[in-house]
Amino acid sequence: MTTPGLRHSAFIARSVGIVAIASGFVMGMYGLDYPDSAWFPTSLGLIATGMLAQGYALYCSLRRIRNQNRPPRQ
Numbered sequence: 001m002t003t004p005g006l007r008h009s010a011f012i013a014r015s016v017g018i019v020a021i022a023s024g025f026v027m028g029m030y031g032l033d034y035p036d037s038a039w040f041p042t043s044l045g046l047i048a049t050g051m052l053a054q055g056y057a058l059y060c061s062l063r064r065i066r067n068q069n070r071p072p073r074q
Contacts, residue, residue: 006064013057020050 024046031040 006060010057010060013053017050017053017057020046020053024050
């Protein structure tokens with residue numbers, strides 16, 4: 001994968017992570033008000049998904065930096 005591809009992947013993963021974590025917290029607040037509903041387990045899943053997406057974005061960013069520091073092949 002080229003460097004621009006990693007940059008776009010990291011941007012998309014960060015965006016998805018931010019949206020998933022934020023919506024997970026909002027659903028979690030609603031789930032705490034209604035403990036018998038399915039909102040609370042769903043919110044935990046969204047938060048976990050957001051954290052995984054943020055981790056993937058960090059991985060893409062580190063790979064891109066590592067590829068930039070390598071000398072070109074001859």
